[in-house]
Amino acid sequence: xxxINATTQKNRVKLVIxxxxxxxxxxxxxxxxxxxTNNTTGALTLNTTSDPIELSGLQDVTINNSNGSFRxxxxxxxxxxxxxxxxxxxxxxxxVIDVTDFWGNASAGAGTAxxxxxxxxxxxxxEVAFLIAPSGAIDGxxxxxxxxFISALAPTVSADSPVWVSPITIEVNGDYVGPEVVTxxx
Amino acid sequence: MRTQLLSYLTSNLTGAxxxxxxxxxxxxxxxxxxxxxRRVYLDExxxxxxxxxxxxxxxxxxxxxxxxxxxxxxxxxxxxxDLDAALTTMSNALKQANITDSFRKExxxxxxxxxxxxxxxxxxxxxxxx
Numbered sequence: 001x002x003x004i005n006a007t008t009q010k011n012r013v014k015l016v017i018x019x020x021x022x023x024x025x026x027x028x029x030x031x032x033x034x035x036x037t038n039n040t041t042g043a044l045t046l047n048t049t050s051d052p053i054e055l056s057g058l059q060d061v062t063i064n065n066s067n068g069s070f071r072x073x074x075x076x077x078x079x080x081x082x083x084x085x086x087x088x089x090x091x092x093x094x095x096v097i098d099v100t101d102f103w104g105n106a107s108a109g110a111g112t113a114x115x116x117x118x119x120x121x122x123x124x125x126x127e128v129a130f131l132i133a134p135s136g137a138i139d140g141x142x143x144x145x146x147x148x149f150i151s152a153l154a155p156t157v158s159a160d161s162p163v164w165v166s167p168i169t170i171e172v173n174g175d176y177v178g179p180e181v182v183t184x185x186x
Numbered sequence: 187m188r189t190q191l192l193s194y195l196t197s198n199l200t201g202a203x204x205x206x207x208x209x210x211x212x213x214x215x216x217x218x219x220x221x222x223x224r225r226v227y228l229d230e231x232x233x234x235x236x237x238x239x240x241x242x243x244x245x246x247x248x249x250x251x252x253x254x255x256x257x258x259x260x261x262x263x264x265x266x267x268d269l270d271a272a273l274t275t276m277s278n279a280l281k282q283a284n285i286t287d288s289f290r291k292e293x294x295x296x297x298x299x300x301x302x303x304x305x306x307x308x309x310x311x312x313x314x315x316x
Contacts, residue, residue, distance in 0.1 A: 006242065009244075012242055012243050012244070013242045013243070056241075056243055056245055057239075057241045057243065057245050058241055058242045058243060059239060059240065059241050059242065060242070061242070095241075096239050096241055096245065096247060159289065159290065160290065161238055161239070162289040162315070163238065163239065163247055163315065165239065
């Protein structure tokens, strides 16, 4: 058995976000987010046109793919029949807030995710595209992509833990794209 | 942090119970706070780190706890008239000493009896982001 490994430097979980308007085509592809990856360190060479946010300080991530179901009974069977229906897809997690990730980077390109930051993308209800790499974006590993909206931000701080942390959810619009194997590593 | 605490105690403990500038060293098998009663001795600080938040990208956020321990021995038979005031001053030092970069401060002490002496062992704890 081979585990999905997220323990080594090159296998760190990556969550990269751009605005949907910065996608080159109708569906997200890996090059919308990065032009290359480092197979030794796992570092991403981010796309300089779409100016992504590579969300730092992630504490946990959950990939939700919850299909609905429709059940019916027939007189010739003792068990119900079932078919799955449209899925509710979302990415959720918690992260320690980085100032630039959250509030944006004034020197980044106008209208990009990096320029706006996570809070503005959520507050403005900007549709985003995301790429999640569960075991790093290095050659041979799998990534999932999709588009959706950021929600569920709830930044919080306490006297015992005086660093801001927040949950985050990306409500996925439609299906996930992928899984795709990374081939941009070097 | 010992410096700031000692500075505060030197300015505010001016009765029969006073701080010593020395560390609580031992000589001839006996600690100096046992030989010099009614003197408050502050030990060298030591630190330890705890995890506040672990993250998937190793951007772990830790807290550093700095401990400063102190000792005071007083006569058990004749209680010092200014003992209560001195203990209050030592407690006040926690917040009023010029230590501004910690997000949590704690102080407590315990007492033990040694022959005809009461020994106060107290501890200041300062929590900072590391």
